[in-house]
Amino acid sequence: MLRAEDYEQGRYEEKKEITVQERNLWETVPAQDENYQSFIVRYNQNVEGTVQYESDRTFQIIDDMFGVTYVPASQVPEPLISSFSYFSVPKCYTYMDQGSLGASGVTRLHEHPYLKLKGSGTLIAVIDSGIDYRHPAFRNGDRTKIVSIWDQNIPGGLSKEAPFGRVYNREEIDRALSEENPLEIVPSIDESGHGTMLAGAAAGNGIPEEGFSGAAPQAELVIVKLKPAKQYLRELYLLPPEKDIFQEDDIMLGISFAVKIAFQLKKPLAICIGLGTSQGSHRGEAPLSQYISSVANFSQNAVAVSAGNEGFARRHYMGRMGENKQSETVELQVGPRESDLGFSMEFWGEAPNFYNVVIQSPTGEKLPVSAALKRETQELSFVFVETRVLVNYIPIERRSGNTLIFFRFLHPAQGIWKLEIEGRRGSIDRFHIWLPVRGMISDGTFFLEASPEYTITSPGDSPDGMTVTAYQHRDNSLYIHASRGYNTDNLIKPDFAAPGVDIKTPLAEPLGGYGNASGTSLAAAQTAGIAALLFEWSVIRGNEPFFSGTSVKNYLKRGAVREENIQYPNKEWGYGRIDLYHTFELLT
Template sequence: MIESEFNCLTDASQELWNKRHHGLTNEEIKKLYAEGNYETYFIEFYGDIGAAFSKIDFGGVYVTDKFFAILVVKKGMLNTLIDMVPEITNVQPSALYCLSDLSIDDDINKEFMFYNHNMPLNGEGVIVGIIGTGIDYLNPRFTDTLGESRIINIWDQTIEKGPIPKFFPYGTEYSKEDITNAIKGKAIGGSPYEVVAHKDENGHGTAIAGIIGGRNLGNDDKFKSIAPNCEFAIVKLAKAQKTTFEVAHMEEPNENVYETISVASAIRYLSDLQEKLKKPMVVYLPLGTNFGGRDGITLLERYIDNLTQRRTFSIVTNTGNQGSGRTHASGLVRATGDIEHIPIKVDPLQKSLIVSIYTRRPDIINIGLTNPQGNSIKRIPKPTAKEKNKFLTLEENNISIEYLVGESSTGFNSINMLIKNITEGIWNVDLYGESIASGLYDAWLPQSNLLKGDTRFLSPNPNTTLLTPCSAMNVISTSYYNQFTNEVVEDSGRGFPRNGKIEPVLTTEGVNLLTVGINNSLVLGTGEAMAGAILAGAIALIYQWGIVEGNLPHLYASRLKTILISSTIKDNKKIYPNEACGFGRLDFKTLFEVLSRSSTENKNCNCQCNDRDKALQCLYINIPQEIYKNMRKDDLK
């Protein structure tokens, strides 16, 4: 009922609906944002959450989906609110997301690569959504040949000039008409930023958009992209708020860092836009976090899986830059009674530290802590049901430990340990095996971008270093490799997730790719941000072939993965899939062959392929040759 009302709301009644169902009006929430007197969380709920908040005057919610919402609550009032609103079933703090690495080189005389795939596909009829730092909309490579912008919408969360998007209490939305008018105004000497104030200050989003769908300008222009006729929908994220860093007990870094609620809002915005325009959309999310156990159950991952159930909307990302392993450790408590130690080096600049430990049911593993001086707390007792957190002191260090035991349907337990006023030196997290069945454990620190100095695990594991949300079931991710050596870059995040999913699906190149810079320049881009952009461009071409041209209308995430896996090339000496590169290196020539073969098979198919059940009769399964031979031997016995 609430979801139906939410989707059908008219502009005229928006503010009334906000007051009734959110507890706070737009202006009241904006005031909390401006004063910094708030905390934000992503929540899961049941029932009529709006009615539950109708009597709350110190917090509000924005419903993003039938069971998910963004919670804004005054500082220090979260526990009170949870007691008053039993409809809230799950609360997660807004995790911190870092941009995917991208280094920009202005020297385009170096050896570089551009996309000349020679496929009869150009992204026509497909929208590519990009979430990040925005886009240089004035660049002519993002217009068509008539000078009309190919950017259909921009939601800039950082500008408060209005109009705001429907259902979101902040930011400014610009339409294609606004953007085109700004471009034409500049051409006659006007000030485009008076019409559309949006800018991409550091060029991250512009470089991504360039490799995906920048237009060749003709004549001697050497630039090429993957899907030059695609359209764009852009969300520029607001930076994480000061209170989010306070909740996470981290100092604000100099670089761009974002938070869950902004990312979730961006995804919902693009999802709504896709449903409105009825065109296939692939969304590229070039950022990630170390929050979560790589089991696909963070609220953002479950939210993504919910929105990507339909065949015309998909989300891709890259595996991140934590592959060196300094922020992940894993191991085995071999038997009941054994003790395992996780050594951590803490830099003098580090003021506090969060360590997240994940174990598997039915194991019972207690934790302890030993500081650099050799003093320890052994077998820290679990909090009672009323406590939630256990607060302890080890010399000058204040320690807060949160146990989350029995997470539904996952088979995993988690322990989050916060050490305040941490001192430099070698710390040990001690794991005591009280009752061991498997004994496997994983531990993560925050991503290295958020750590100070040389803070790291001393016995790291480079596997399972892919970032959240890669472990969401419907997300498609890529690692990145150096196409000049055909080797996966060391820092590239690796799989596999702990939920049994195969990610990364594949690997794509990411070194010295010719792309678009700010101020109408060409640059070379290197990093996992470029690799993910290539994957997004490839899916735009698949959408054009399958949905726009009608060759395969039912392109759900699983079918997209099948096509991509079939389009990889492999090295003879490697076993696939593997943690570094999934099923192999994406190859556009092979992708074209796969699509061409599928087009021929579809034309020769007598079944009604729009009927998903009958289409299964045409299912193609690729079985390794040796396994197939063994199966045939069994059949002949």
């Protein structure tokens, strides 16, 4: 077995038996290597008893529950999706977007003669596409407000700061800002501009001449630029190659990085997650959702998560089996883009029912899905259309106990496909089918009779994270694309609403300047900034030193604005519209 000392300077030339390929294999970081696959594991649940684990190049500890193991692709057995592996295979996430601060009561607190809350002494972490650190919203001359940037995409091995990629600290960023070409020193950029927008909405400097300010303009920033999802995951889930898509384990490692930075600096931390996926059971059981709940329960940590923009995207179907109804037909329109690229889809049927499924093509040809091939991938090949459907039928998914059927349509014919669903028991149970979220599938593929309910994206289904929907602050109307609750365990989600329509945000180069954007991820960013203001009042000023993310959520619930003619909590607004000023009014 190769050892680290085999590659000490001067020794490589002496060991002639070690090939160049072996040396490259050692130097390549598995997390960034397409020849390795990632699995999220609960490493502390060991049947052999207590084991001392340490992070290395093939295993990374996230917290005391979760870790990521990297396995050579050649050693991964088929099928990748099974009852045992579904939970561990990283899911894929993308952006939840397409004069707002006054509506949240933030501006009045910035200007209040006694409170003057602006986030001083706090940290806000944005786990997203990176940041344009050169933008005036994040600098004062040659001084940055960014504590650290972890760029997961820049090649780099395990270091004391991060398991892979490259970390740039405040001193390096300041030095870059003082140079004519900053990117020669800190070459981290935000290609999509999404992370820059979120960081600006949460903690951008107040710039009066632009009429702009982040929710917590004196908070400092921790930035994680996520690397793109690996090709094997894109192929597994049949995701478009040109889209910005990120994988679950990298997001979890990004959160862990931010938590460690906050611990080292002894500062309270608000985390913004503006990403989402429709994969999973929507019960808050995915590793990322569970990890967010764990982080939010710690003192001086809060996590704001976007609710998603899937409300009227027509990518969710809900059916119900009953005593007098044991079958249902689902109609699915497949558009031209998916006819070329294919797509994946997940069926989740509630226990204790079991489900039979027959797939009908647009030409009327029917093929049944076998419920007997539990650990094998079924291939359904249609004769009259050049379509194959790969199916993994999991009668009892290990985490939820529900039935999972994972579909992959390869070159599906355009037109209306039908799924004939039949329950095998007389119980009253629901089933759900989710297509991928916007950005992972075109608008030309949708259910003809879709349901806007239960469209909160993961990790917005996390029980203890703050799930935030968006509204138009000018007329107090709900954002038209906002996802609706609850989660499938009927846990109240979203928790509340924040402004998220036509929000003024900083724009990354090459655009630069400022522009308007909409989406629930911007509402989550503002909420992260609002959490920082609460941390300034509670922790920094000593009013509530052990304030946690759960505390922040409960305070914001209590102060939320509710209309008299609407019953709360509800599936659209949660507990109402955030009003931090009203929260402080109630405290006094």
